[in-house]
Amino acid sequence: MHGRNFFAGLLLLLLVVPVNRLSAEPAPGDILYEREDKSEIEAFPPSVFPHWLHRVRYRCDACHDSLFEMKSGATPVTMDLMKEGNVCGACHDGKAAFASSFQTCSRCHFAVEE
Numbered sequence: 001m002h003g004r005n006f007f008a009g010l011l012l013l014l015l016v017v018p019v020n021r022l023s024a025e026p027a028p029g030d031i032l033y034e035r036e037d038k039s040e041i042e043a044f045p046p047s048v049f050p051h052w053l054h055r056v057r058y059r060c061d062a063c064h065d066s067l068f069e070m071k072s073g074a075t076p077v078t079m080d081l082m083k084e085g086n087v088c089g090a091c092h093d094g095k096a097a098f099a100s101s102f103q104t105c106s107r108c109h110f111a112v113e114e
């Protein structure tokens, strides 16, 4: 029972995270993408991937290892790959999940408070 309560609590926590966060702290389990070119990060905030939010919806093998390695930073992700229907774009295509558009940039990209 204990485990179940924890899970329900976590779900609640995820549900109260506001959708349009321009600046926020990452939720537990979020994966902050790093970019090699730091000047690009200054120009545009990197993406924060809410791992748990996806893990409650999908089985691990929906993503691992066909779309992503189980290791942070091991899989290259770019907007071009997404547009071709790879990586995040395999689902974020406007059908399974919201697509990339100027209304949705800030759902994936927001400045994280240090």
Ligand code: HEC
Pocket: 031, 049, 051, 054, 055, 058, 059, 060, 061, 062, 063, 064, 068, 069, 070, 071, 072, 073, 074, 075, 076
């Ligand atoms: C919707 C897609 C998706 C699902 C479902 C998913 N993951 Fe992931 N996972 C990712 C992405 C994206 C990353 C980050 C990869 C990167 O940083 O290059 C990741 C990273 C990881 C990592 C590495 C974390 C780290 O800090 O190095 C582990 C371990 C992992 N996932 C385990 C799991 C397990 C176990 C499940 C099932 C319970 C799961 N994942 C379900 C997409 C997913």
Ligand code: HEC
Pocket: 033, 034, 035, 040, 044, 045, 046, 047, 077, 078, 079, 080, 088, 092, 099, 100, 101, 102, 104, 105, 106, 107, 108, 109
């Ligand atoms: C579904 C999530 C998602 C959406 C929506 C999204 N991005 Fe991204 N974007 C990513 C991920 C993941 C990366 C790779 C990690 C990083 O560099 O932040 C990325 C990378 C980038 C990069 C780095 C260079 C490149 O081309 O890969 C830029 C710039 C960028 N996105 C801009 C945008 C803009 C502008 C929008 C809205 C029109 C947008 N993104 C919408 C997830 C998203």
Ligand code: HEC
Pocket: 017, 018, 019, 047, 048, 049, 050, 053, 054, 057, 058, 062, 063, 067, 077, 087, 088, 089, 090, 091, 092, 096, 097, 098, 107, 108
């Ligand atoms: C296996 C399918 C799948 C993959 C792969 C996937 N997503 Fe998602 N994602 C979803 C679904 C489904 C939702 C919830 C439905 C919606 O909001 O459209 C979602 C929701 C989100 C949200 C919304 C969180 C919020 O605050 O509402 C973000 C951010 C996000 N995904 C980022 C990413 C990024 C970044 C990647 C790639 C690193 C990625 N997703 C890969 C299916 C996926």
